[in-house]
Amino acid sequence: MLNVFARVHVNRVVQPLGRWLVARGVTPNAVTVIGTVGTVAAALWFLPRGELFVGTLVIWFFVMFDMIDGAMARARGRNSPFGAVLDSTCDRLADGALFAALAWWALGIGQQRLVGIAALICLIAGSLVSYVKARAEGAGLSADGGLVERPERLILGLVGSGLEGLGVPYALAVALWLLAVASVWTFGQRIVAVYRSAQQATPAGQA
Template structure:
């Protein structure tokens, strides 16, 4: 959902970094894996231990690696099928680790069971949003768009944990509750998009071929 202008501005920062790394022989897949391992390790180490602000900062640094590997692919002039699958898989792993760690905090030192339910909803719905798109594309259908995609989910969640770590009251509860509702809504949007895409394909298939 992040607009094109925002992506262009981000690319202005990441593209020079991507070109520099490619020029020094670093492969995009290596950056993808390092970013994922760092995100998982930081999330599962810091957040459940109630080190929310530090954890947010470290996780954010490693999450940004996902922008850099894309910049590296652009610098090379092409990506690879394996790289695309690896990137998508690592995104799911990283997202799962972040929201699992937040859930762990909620049910552990945070002692907020209802908030833990919201975090679990965010975890499951976020995975579903990505799965629906991948499954639809595999079937030749479209499921783009939605209220909150991966970037928005991570921004809202990490802003919530970071502010909570700084002592801002209600920051994390508001972030998780809003995100849970928005993520479920996005699942519905994706399913509706797939339905409409399927209807359009069926309609096109039913149209008689033009005569000579």
């Protein structure tokens, strides 16, 4: 959903940077890997230790690399099939590290069991949302859209952790439970979308 409203404005910022990096021989795949390694390392280092605000800022910095590698691919005028698979795989790895680290903090020194449960639901449901789309596309079906996609998951998770780090009461709990419910809903939406796509692809008389 966010893609429709915000991506155009974000692209105006990252496209010049993408062109600048391409002109200097940097590849989109290298930026993808750097962003993922930085996101995973920051999530697993800062968040379980309770350094939520600093961790959020560092993670957000590396998450923005995901926007840059796309801009670089557009600047090169071609998309690599390997690059697409690498980008999708790295997205899953980065998302998993973020919500696993939040669960680690909540179930550990944060002593917030319900927040930890919400983080685990976000982790599982978010992975399923992405998996349904990938599996559907592999079968020639459609599973686009839904209430929350990756940008929304990252924004809610990071805003919640950042505000929690600043001492705002219940910020992370509210953010993660909203995201957990929305992610489960989105999973259901995509299953329905796949079912409808399959029905439309089935020839009459073979349903």
